[in-house]
Amino acid sequence: xxxxxxxxxxxxxxxxxxxxxxxxxxxxxxxxxxxxxxxxxxxxxxxxxxxxxxxxxxxxxxxxxxxxxxxxxxxxxxxxxxxxxxxxxxxxxxxxxxxxxxxxxxxxxxxxxxxxxxxxxxxxxxxxxxxxxxxxxxxxxxxxxxxxxxxxxxxxxxxxxxxxxxxxxxxxxxxxxxxxxxxxxxxxxxxxxxxxxxxxxxxxxxxxxxxxxxxxxxxxxxxxxxxxxxxxxxxxxxxxxxxxxxxxxxxxxxxxxxxxxxxxxxxxxxxxxxxxxxxxxxxxxxxxxxxxxxxxxxxxxxxxxxxxxxxxxxxxxxxxxxxxxxxxxxxxxxxxxxxxxxxxxxxxxxxxxxxxxxxxxxxxxxxxxxxxxxxxxxxxxxxxxxxxxxxxxxxxxxxxxxxx
Numbered sequence: 130x131x132x133x134x135x136x137x138x139x140x141x142x143x144x145x146x147x148x149x150x151x152x153x154x155x156x157x158x159x160x161x162x163x164x165x166x167x168x169x170x171x172x173x174x175x176x177x178x179x180x181x182x183x184x185x186x187x188x189x190x191x192x193x194x195x196x197x198x199x200x201x202x203x204x205x206x207x208x209x210x211x212x213x214x215x216x217x218x219x220x221x222x223x224x225x226x227x228x229x230x231x232x233x234x235x236x237x238x239x240x241x242x243x244x245x246x247x248x249x250x251x252x253x254x255x256x257x258x259x260x261x262x263x264x265x266x267x268x269x270x271x272x273x274x275x276x277x278x279x280x281x282x283x284x285x286x287x288x289x290x291x292x293x294x295x296x297x298x299x300x301x302x303x304x305x306x307x308x309x310x311x312x313x314x315x316x317x318x319x320x321x322x323x324x325x326x327x328x329x330x331x332x333x334x335x336x337x338x339x340x341x342x343x344x345x346x347x348x349x350x351x352x353x354x355x356x357x358x359x360x361x362x363x364x365x366x367x368x369x370x371x372x373x374x375x376x377x378x379x380x381x382x383x384x385x386x387x388x389x390x391x392x393x394x395x396x397x398x399x400x401x402x403x404x405x406x407x408x409x410x411x412x413x414x415x416x417x418x419x420x421x422x423x424x425x426x427x428x429x430x431x432x433x434x435x436x437x438x439x440x441x442x443x444x445x446x447x448x449x450x451x452x453x454x455x456x457x458x459x460x461x462x463x464x465x466x467x468x469x470x471x472x473x474x475x476x477x478x479x480x481x482x483x484x485x486x487x488x489x490x491x492x493x494x495x496x497x498x499x500x501x502x503x504x505x506x507x508x509x510x511x512x513x514x515x516x517x518x519x520x521x522x523x524x525x526x527x528x529x530x531x532x533x
Contacts, residue, residue, distance in 0.1 A: 164335045167289035176286060176338065180279040189272045193265055197367045200262045201374050204255055205481070208378030211251045214244050252402075255375065259400055262371050263362055270353055270361070278345040285341050358398040363390040366437075373478050381485055421483055423447055424463055430483045435476035439466040442476050449473070 168176070221237045233241070336344075353361070362368045369390070376387045394400055422429055425447040432445035441463045443451075449470060452459055458469040 164337055167335060168286050168338065173283070173287055176279075177283055180276065180283050183276075186272060186276065190269070193269045193272070196265045197262060197371070200258050200265065201367075201371045201477075204258045204371065205374045205378045207251050207254055208375065209381075211244075211247055212378065212381055214240070214247055218244050256400075256402070259371070259375075262368060263400075266362060266365055266367060267353075269367075271350075274349045274353070278342070278349050281345045282338060282341045285336065286338060289335055358394045359391065363393050370478070374481075377478055377481060421479075421486055425451060429486075430479060433476045433479040433483065434473045435479070436461075436468050436472040436474070438468055438472055439464050442479050445473075445475075 218237070218240050221240065225234065225237065372393065373387060392401065423444040424441065426444050428444070430442070430444060433442045434445045434448055435442045439461050441461055443462070451462065452468060452470050458467060460466070461468050
C-alpha cells in the first residue's frame with residue numbers, strides 16, 4: 130500500500146484467502162476515495178485533546194535538554210584530558226632541556242606518541258559530539274514545531290463542511306442497468322442536470338487527518354531547512370553554551386576570546402573547528418581579561434549564576450537576595466536590563482574557570498613551598514571539571530517557587 134493511502138475499514142482486505150482470490154481473478158482493489166463526510170464532533174474533540182496535551186511534549190523536551198547537557202560536558206571532559214596530557218608532555222620537555230639534554234628519554238617519547246594519538250581521537254570525538262548536538266537541536270525544533278503542526282491540522286479538520294450524499298457504486302451500477310434497459314426499449318435517457326455536473330466537478334475532496342498531518346509536517350520541515358545554519362545553530366543558546374565549553378577546554382590558560390558566531394560555519398554550512406577561518410587572524414585581537422569576582426559581593430565566585438537577559442554573572446546568594454528584595458524582579462546591578470529570578474541559571478563555564486584558578490593558585494603555592502615539585506599532573510584534570518558539575522547541580526538549583 131502506498132504511503133499515506135487511506136482505506137476505509139469496510140474495504141480493507143479481510144483475510145488472506147479473499148486477497149488471494151481477488152488476485153487470482155485479476156481484479157484490482159477499488160481506487161482510493163477521499164472521505165465523503167468530515168470528522169464528527171467526538172473525533173474533533175479527541176484531536177483537539179491531543180493538541181492540548183503538553184505532557185508528552187515536555188518529556189521529549191526534558192530528554193533533549195539532558196542530551197545537550199551530556200554532550201556539552203563530554204566535549205569539555207575529553208578536551209580537558211587532552212590539554213592535561215599536552216601539559217604533562219610540555220613539562221617533561223622543558224625539564225629535559227633545562228638539564229641540557231637533547232635526546233628524548235623513553236618515557237617522553239612514549240608520552241609524545243600517546244599524545245599524538247590522543248589528539249587525533251579527541252578531534253574525531255569532538256566532531257562527532259558537535260554533529261550530535263546539532264541533531265539534538267534539530268529534534269528540538271521538530272518537537273516545538275509539532276504543536277503548530279497539530280494546531281493547523283485541527284483548524285483544517287474543523288473547517289471542513291458536510292458534503293451532499295453521493296450515490297454508492299451499487300446504486301450507480303443499478304442506474305446504469307436501468308438506463309441500458311430504457312435504451313434497448315427505445316426510451317430516452319435524461320442527460321444529467323448541467324448545474325449538478327458543474328457542482329460535482331468543482332467539489333473539492335475532503336482531506337483526511339493523516340494526509341493533512343503529513344502535508345503540515347513536510348511544510349514545517351521545508352521551512353526549517355530553508356533557514357541558515359547561523360539561525361539554526363549559531364544563534365541557539367544550547368549551541369552557544371557548547372561552543373563556550375569546548376573553547377574553554379581548548380584554551381584554559383590563554384584566555385583567548387571565543388571567535389564571533391558568524392565564523393563558526395563556512396559558506397557551505399560546515400562547522401569550522403576553531404571558529405575563525407584559517408588566515409583570518411584579525412578576528413582575535415587581544416587576550417580576554419576574565420573577572421572571577423562578583424560585582425555585588427566583590428568576592429571570588431563560589432556559585433556563579435548567569436541570566437538570560439544580559440552577560441553579567443553574580444554570586445547566587447547575592448543576586449537571589451537582591452531580586453527577592455524587590456519582589457522577584459529588578460534592574461541588573463550593572464546594566465539596565467530587567468532581571469527575574471526565573472532568568473537565573475548556574476554558569477557552568479564560569480564555575481570551571483573559578484575551579485581552575487583556585488587549583489592554579491594551590492599549585493603555585495606548592496611549588497614555592499616544595500623544593501622538588503611533583504612531576505605528575507593533577508589527576509582531577511584527567512576527569513575534567515565538566516563531569517563534576519552533575520554531582521552538584523541539584524544543590525545549585527533555585528527553588529521552584531522562586532521561579533514564578
